[in-house]
Amino acid sequence: MARPPPLQELPPVYTPPARAASPQILAGSLKAPLWLRAYFQGLLFSLGCGIQRHCGKVLFLGLLAFGALALGLRVAIIETDLEQLWVEVGSRVSQELHYTKEKLGEEAAYTSQMLIQTPHQEGENILTPEALGLHLQAALAASKVQVSLYGKSWDLNKICYKSGIPLIENGMIERMIEKLFPCVILTPLDCFWEGAKLQGGSAYLPGRPDIQWTNLDPEQLLKELGPFASLEGFRELLDKAQVGQAYVGRPCLHPDDLHCPPTAPNHHSKQAPNVAQELNGGCHGFSHKFMHWQEELLLGGMARDAQGQLLRAEALQSTFLLMSPRQLYEHFRGDYQTHDIGWSEEQAGTVLRAWQRRFVQLAQEALPQNSSQQIHAFSSTTLDDILHAFSEVSAARVVGGYLLMLAYACVTMLRWDCAQSQGAVGLAGVLLVALAVASGLGLCALLGIAFNAATTQVLPFLALGIGVDDIFLLAHAFTEAPPGTPLQEHTGECLRRTGTSVALTSINHMVAFFMAALVPIPALRAFSLQAAIVVGCNFAAVMLVFPAVLSLDLHRRHCQRLDVLCCFSSASVLSRPCCPRLPPRRPAPGCTITATGYRESRPRLTRTGLLGALPATRAAMALRMGPWPTSCSSRPGMPKSLWISARLEGGWKGQEAQRGSRPYGPRPSALSASAVDHKEASR
Structure with a gap:
């Protein structure tokens, strides 16, 4: 066959x-499709003829309307919160977050600052006293951070997250505990005496040196104060929390340290501890019962032997917990330190963000350049800063892209023959598309649709490409009008020939973006709605305003004026019309x-x-x-x-x-x- x-x-x-x-x-x-197409083309033809008759009015009103919508950009909001951007609406995660906030309140939240240490040489064991010593150096530099805002100095001890401070009947002991109560810091250094160096605060008792966690032995302190005060409630509290000797009963990383307490297990032997053995099973804070840090919170890249004992690791991590803005505001509300600055929750958030930025900066600068280890500091504010910086509109990038498109449109549409040259039309078309994009984004801002990184980095260029494509189609069709077309019907003929294609393309784009808005991810939904609205504004500008520009250019050619520099007449075409009417x-x-x-x-x-x-x-x-x-x-x-x-x-x-x-x-x-x-x- x-x-x-x-x-x-x-x-x-x-x-x-x-x-x-x-x-x-x-x-x-074929009758029904042809009749429908003919009817639609007839409408476009009538629209084009009407626009050509009133091209000046249409252009003025169109620019006025689009310019008014573009002013809506003044109220635009850029969303950088990950929860608001990428947590699915109505999902289990959002329900659990809502339940937590409803039952526990915003006060239950806290912010985390992480300090991660890795060796420069991949696969190197980091469980050594030297590596932990470098980690201590970086953590100490980060814990000593202070920022000055509103005439006050803010350090870690003031803004860190602390578990509930117990109430003691003895006022002197209560004030001492309030000053000494430690911050919650999840660090592998808590397995050693050096973990006490990260805790700030000190208290004074007559006849004793300043009490700090590096020299505080709670059991010995109770014995010394027992004859002078009734401390049974305090003693019972320490026993329930299993505080014991706190940090002074733990081994020293460097036994040669002059401040290493005599109660340390390796103080007299001067032998370095077995780091892997000490970290096996995790570490404890000052309370052995309520503050247990699992290995997964402290180490990374762990390796074990056949019996499950820790042998090596490739990363160390310390986490500093800070209060939330609401907690910090409530903690210092009514305090004598903040009564004269109009203390508010916004100011508390500003203090926390400033401290976190300084924390990241000092932690990364703590180790020398030739060190065998590297430090990576991370905070929630750092992530917000990255998202905010990426979501900001790059004026240079946007202006550069649109200028390149202006140059391309002008160069490709310029001709030596003024009857065929459309350089000014290309410039006006690109500028009109830019105004349509701005008006679409302004309308989105007025409707309350928050912007995100996709809106500011992708949408302006996507809309420019879609709009300029339609501009080129209409401009090319305008110069290819059939011979013998009356002058007053040029715009109508142009819309009749290409308007259907432009309309169907734009409508398909809008429908596709509106369908994409069904995705329950907030960031994608916002981008889809904004793209659909911007494409709609582009469509209105191309079908209503740009034909008025073409009509004005037709008038320019009929009056034998130069392209772009339309104020000057063309000397080379005085002997012939710029818009000749050719015979059939x-x-x-x-x-x-x-x-x-x-x-x-x-x-x-x-x-x-x-x-x-x-x-x-x-x-x-x-x-x-x-x-x-x-x-x-x-x-x-x-x-x-x-x-x-x-x-x-x-x-x-x-x-x-x-x-x-x-x-x-x-x-x-x-x-x-x-x-x-x-x-x-x-x-």
């Missing part, structure tokens, strides 16, 4: 097989008559070739359609772009008499039953 030839090898006049559908079925199936062209042999003139027949399967081979179909279509009015003011009927001219035996002269003109020259030799738009005609 012979295979059918490819489409490129089909003859210009295609002969259908014997089992093809009847001409009556083909004619009936006669079709060359082997050409196909279309609504826009004639074109060469191509050896491929098209509707033109199919209907050209069916005389009965041509007759049926011609009888069904009949002669159609073609002027701009004619409301009923089909536009010129869908004329179906049929060569009926002996009937051509009668049709010519009914139409009153012969727009396409002498008798045609083929039939075009399809509406040839701009892309097909420009091939």
Whole structure:
């Protein structure tokens, strides 16, 4: 069985097989689409003619409306909260977060600052006294951070998160505990005496040196104060929490340290501890019962032996917990330190963010450049700063991109012949698209749709590409108007030929973006809605305002003025009009008559070739359609772009008499039953 030839090898006049559908079925199936297309093109033709008659008014009102919408950018809000951006609406995560805030309140939240240490050489064991000593150096530098705001100094001891301070009947002991109560710091240094160095605060008792966690032995202190005060409640509290000797009973990383307490297990032996053995199973804070830090919170890249004992690790991590802005505000509300600064929750948040930024800066600078270890500091404010910086609109990038598009549009549309040059149209089109994008984003801001990184970094360039594509289509179609088109119908003819394609493309884009808004991720939903609105504004600008620009450019060409510099007349065209009205062209042999003139027949399967081979179909279509009015003011009927001219035996002269003109020259030799738009005609 012979295979059918490819489409490129089909003859210009295609002969259908014997089992093809009847001409009556083909004619009936094409009537509804052709009528709908004709009706829509008629509306676009009337719209274009109206815009051309009032091009100045349309341009002024359009620019005024888009400019007013662009002012909405003043109230735009950029969302950088990860929870608000990427937590699915109605998901289990959002429900649990809402439940936690509802039951425990905002006060239960805290912020985490992490200090991560890794070796420069990958795979190196970090469980050594030297590596932990470098970690202590970085953690100490971070814990000593102080910032000055509102005339006050803020350090870690003031803003860190602390578990509930117990109430003691003895006022002196209560004040001492309040000053000494430690911050919650999850660190591998808590397995050693050096963990006490990260805790600030000190207390004074007569006859004793300043009490700090580096020299505090709670059991010894109770023995010394027992004869002078009733401390049974305090003793019971320490026993329940299993405080014991706190930090002074733990081994020293460096036994040679002069401040290493005598109660340390390796104080007298002066032997360095086995770090892996001490860290096996995790570490404890000052309370062995309530403050147990698991290994996973302290170490990374762990390796164990067959018995499950820790052998090595590749990373160390310390976590500093800070109060939330609400907690910090409540803690210092009414305090003598803040009564004169109008203390508020916003000020508390400012203090926390400033401290966190300084924490990251000093921690990363703590180790020397030639150190064998590297420190990575991270805080919630750091992430917010990164998101905020990435979400900010880069004016240089946006302006540079639009300037490049301006230059491209101007250069590609400039011609030596003023009748064909459209450099000013290209410049005006790109500027109009930029204004449409700004107005769309302003409308989104007025509707309360928050911006995000995708909005500021992607959407302006995406909308520019979509809008400029339609601008180029309309501008090119405007210069390719059919010969003999009246001057007052140029804009209407342009919209009739390309408006359908532009409208369908823009509507498809808007529908696609609106459908994407069904995704329950807030960031993607906001981006989809904003993209749909911006594409809609682009569509309105291209279909309503840009035709007015084309009409003004047509007036410029008719007045024989230069392109771009339209205030000057063109000396080279004074002898001929810039917009000549060419006489109707006669079709060359082997050409196909279309609504826009004639074109060469191509050896491929098209509707033109199919209907050209069916005389009965041509007759049926011609009888069904009949002669159609073609002027701009004619409301009923089909536009010129869908004329179906049929060569009926002996009937051509009668049709010519009914139409009153012969727009396409002498008798045609083929039939075009399809509406040839701009892309097909420009091939």
